[in-house]
Amino acid sequence: MGQRKSKLSFFLKQHPKCCYCGGEVDAGSIDHVPPKAVFKYKHRPSGLEVPACSHCNAAHSPFDEFFAFIAFLQLSSKANHVEPRFNSMISGLVPRFPEAIVEIVRKSSRGWVKDASGLLRPVIVATFEDPAVHFAVEYMAARISCALVYLFHGASVPLQTCFKTRWVSNASGDHAAVMKLARGLPNYISLKQGSFNTSDQFEARYFIESPTRAGFAFNFHQSFQVTCVVEPEAQRGEEEPLFTVTRDGIAPLNHDYPPSLRIPVRR
Known part of the structure; x- marks a missing residue:
């Protein structure tokens, strides 16, 4: 805990303002772009870290998991990875995005694709029409773009x-x-x-x-x-x-x- 606080304190001295608020608001945390939730098993290399205020960090959090759900659902159609967190992600997202999750599940179907070895494997084929899906993807793109401008x-x-x-x-x-x-x-x-x-x-x-x-x-x-x-x-x-x-x-x-x-x- 002490090392984590020391790292945060050092980081905020170098980056005192939230990169998402036009440089107008004091930062209080480190934001990872893309977030850990997007990566398989939440294993993410270090890097691409930016300063964020507590308000932005809290606003991002529910959409991080929803975006990850969309990403892994897309990935499942390639038949090379099934994220172990998938079912728990759905359970956690239903209270916040009930209509979107129901719509995705209702319009999803099962199909078959060949994997790299030529074997047929079952996959989930999803249709994304709910506005929540588009919002989560587009919001993530805007956030990462904002962060990369700050970094580079x-x-x-x-x-x-x-x-x-x-x-x-x-x-x-x-x-x-x-x-x-x-x-x-x-x-x-x-x-x-x-x-x-x-x-x-x-x-x-x-x-x-x-x-x-x-x-x-x-x-x-x-x-x-x-x-x-x-x-x-x-x-x-x-x-x-x-x-x-x-x-x-x-x-x-x-x-x-x-x-x-x-x-x-x-x-």
């Missing part, structure tokens, strides 16, 4: 900066176009520590011109991709989901989401 440019994304997000699965007709776009981005990062490499679970390509102009393409579990464009302000008539930086952290800008998906206002 050395400055917080300013207030009112916007994030345009889009996600596609490997089965989507837009997948090839998104992958072509991703390969055109000049920089690459994944998480690894010694021989422990998680590029099969998370990798990103990106460019950062400034804290208000950047582009990212994230690949999760080699199953689905999310792109995010950072722009100074929203343009009228935008159809893409937009998020923006506020003093309450990253929040949706142009979509009306159900109450369960609203980001709490700082008290």
Whole structure:
């Protein structure tokens, strides 16, 4: 416990402001991007750590587990991993996202795919139409983009900066176009520590011109991709989901989401 407090104290001296609140609010914790929940068995190499205030950390927490659930459900369709936490994740998510979980389960079906050895294995084929699913994925992309700008440019994304997000699965007709776009981005990062490499679970390509102009393409579990464009302000008539930086952290800008998906206002 003493070492953990010492590490946190040292970290906050170097990074005193929350990177999600436009550099306007004091940080009080370390946020991992992506969160540990996204990785198999919650095994995550160190690195990609950013300062966050207690408000943002609390706001992120329920969506971390929901995003992980979506990621592992997508991964199960590849038949090479079944996350042991899967059933407990569903139980934990039902109270917060009941309609979304019921909708996903109701529209899921079982199928068969060939694994790397050529054997047929049963898989879950899910359809993601509930707004909670889209919110969780797009919110995660905006958060990681905000964090990477801070890490690699050395400055917080300013207030009112916007994030345009889009996600596609490997089965989507837009997948090839998104992958072509991703390969055109000049920089690459994944998480690894010694021989422990998680590029099969998370990798990103990106460019950062400034804290208000950047582009990212994230690949999760080699199953689905999310792109995010950072722009100074929203343009009228935008159809893409937009998020923006506020003093309450990253929040949706142009979509009306159900109450369960609203980001709490700082008290």
